[in-house]
Amino acid sequence: MAAKAEPIIDGEPVTNEGSTDTIAAVSTAPGRAAIAVVRVSGPATRGIASALGLGPLEARRATLRNVKHPETAEGLDRVLASWFPSPASYTGEDMLELSSHGGAIVPATMLDAVCAAGARPAEPGEFTRRAYLNGKLDLLQVEATLDLIDARSPRLRRAALFALERGLSERIEALRASALRLQALIAYDIDFPGEDDGPLDRNRVSDAAEALSGDLDRLLSLAPEGELLREGALTVIAGRPNAGKSSLFNALLGIERTIVTEVPGTTRDAVEALISVDGYPFRLVDTAGIRESDERIEGMGIEVARSYLGQADLVLLCTDVGREEAEDDSDTLASLPEYPGPDRVINVQTKTDTVSGFIRYPATRSIGISVRTGEGLEALRDAMLTSVFEGLQDAGEVPLVTRARHTW
Numbered sequence: 193m194a195a196k197a198e199p200i201i202d203g204e205p206v207t208n209e210g211s212t213d214t215i216a217a218v219s220t221a222p223g224r225a226a227i228a229v230v231r232v233s234g235p236a237t238r239g240i241a242s243a244l245g246l247g248p249l250e251a252r253r254a255t256l257r258n259v260k261h262p263e264t265a266e267g268l269d270r271v272l273a274s275w276f277p278s279p280a281s282y283t284g285e286d287m288l289e290l291s292s293h294g295g296a297i298v299p300a301t302m303l304d305a306v307c308a309a310g311a312r313p314a315e316p317g318e319f320t321r322r323a324y325l326n327g328k329l330d331l332l333q334v335e336a337t338l339d340l341i342d343a344r345s346p347r348l349r350r351a352a353l354f355a356l357e358r359g360l361s362e363r364i365e366a367l368r369a370s371a372l373r374l375q376a377l378i379a380y381d382i383d384f385p386g387e388d389d390g391p392l393d394r395n396r397v398s399d400a401a402e403a404l405s406g407d408l409d410r411l412l413s414l415a416p417e418g419e420l421l422r423e424g425a426l427t428v429i430a431g432r433p434n435a436g437k438s439s440l441f442n443a444l445l446g447i448e449r450t451i452v453t454e455v456p457g458t459t460r461d462a463v464e465a466l467i468s469v470d471g472y473p474f475r476l477v478d479t480a481g482i483r484e485s486d487e488r489i490e491g492m493g494i495e496v497a498r499s500y501l502g503q504a505d506l507v508l509l510c511t512d513v514g515r516e517e518a519e520d521d522s523d524t525l526a527s528l529p530e531y532p533g534p535d536r537v538i539n540v541q542t543k544t545d546t547v548s549g550f551i552r553y554p555a556t557r558s559i560g561i562s563v564r565t566g567e568g569l570e571a572l573r574d575a576m577l578t579s580v581f582e583g584l585q586d587a588g589e590v591p592l593v594t595r596a597r598h599t600w
């Protein structure tokens with residue numbers, strides 16, 4: 193990681209009063225596991241290590257040790273203990289990491305012992321908060337840490353790691369420096385118009401302003417896609433009953449998740465699953481087929497489908513290629529107030545294996561697929577990617593803003 197980070201977003205230097213208490217937490221997820229990690233941070237860490245009977249520890253070297261309870265002296269576990277003296281630690285404070293055995297009991301026992309020796313349980317995010325307050329991470333890096341932990345797609349993992357390594361911070365710092373240079377040029381022009389050096393060349397100011405605004409536009413233009421990387425693009429599979437929506441949902445998911453039958457009106461509720469296409473996340477939703485229906489439960493399903501349509505980042509509008517009135521389907525959906533508009537819709541013609549000499553539906557974006565033969569599924573995945581994440585794909589590995597806050 194780069195040199196000591198300064199908080200850069202608020203522009204105000206953040207002062208750390210210095211924590212007086214020592215915090216501890218089991219940092220690994222609960223459940224049956226080979227190991228668990230208990231972290232301790234704060235001024236009492238050294239004393240806690242000694243109360244647990246760890247003996248002398250070399251800085252930043254994992255050492256095998258027996259841990260005993262500070263009050264009862266009962267042996268608790270054999271652990272790998274790592275000691276990180278301040279300031280070269282994650283939080284900037286004295287820190288101790290105990291890699292104990294995992295499972296339901298051992299990590300809790302470790303935490304209990306550490307607290308009996310003088311620590312208190314940490315609040316959620318408190319280690320990272322201290323790292324921020326001690327200038328070890330800037331705010332963008334804190335958010336990147338969260339994104340990295342929560343990443344549900346390989347692309348977000350890469351973007352988050354880039355931001356954690358200060359790629360995004362450095363980009364923002366460069367933009368800020370350009371803005372300050374521009375401000376200085378303008379101030380010079382206003383304050384000293386008649387100086388010996390002569391007036392400032394107007395082009396210098398306008399060129400600098402244009403360059404800055406171009407850089408900002410480039411960063412912000414990818415913001416909507418960056419945000420979708422965190423949650424996944426809401427991709428709604430819609431169409432008339434029996435169009436093959438659930439079959440497509442299962443095919444994209446790779447498992448038989450929803451019920452498929454030849455009876456129109458099979459799917460009643462919306463079923464959601466996260467899939468990754470080439471490392472990019474899509475929240476896929478299978479919905480009830482949309483038609484006029486007096487049947488109460490089907491009607492409710494249709495309402496749910498319509499509300500999903502209204503929020504969709506992308507709609508896969510399915511039409512059974514064999515149906516004679518197929519061409520009316522897109523008109524029926526397009527007349528709904530929730531319909532998102534053609535640039536967010538891919539027309540999918542289903543069941544191409546049932547017709548010989550499949551003829552392309554005369555719509556701009558239309559892909560023929562068959563879940564029986566697999567035809568067109570790869571082309572559909574490509575179209576989904578380009579529809580939602582084209583900018584990111586073209587941009588390659590660049591700093592990315594992934595939260596609405598970044599665009600304020």
Ligand SMILES: Nc1nc2c(ncn2[C@@H]2O[C@H](COP(=O)(O)OP(=O)(O)OP(=O)(O)O)[C@@H](O)[C@H]2O)c(=O)[nH]1
Binds near residue numbers: 433460563
């Ligand atoms: N030959 C063929 N049949 C398909 C294909 N896709 C779906 N089907 C059949 O079409 C029928 C309806 O499929 P579903 O996936 O249940 O359709 P749906 O749009 O989810 O239907 P509802 O939930 O009722 O709205 C089933 O009998 C499927 O086996 C395909 O690619 N080829």
Ligand SMILES: [Mg+2]
Binds near residue numbers: 437439451459481
């Ligand atoms: Mg269905």
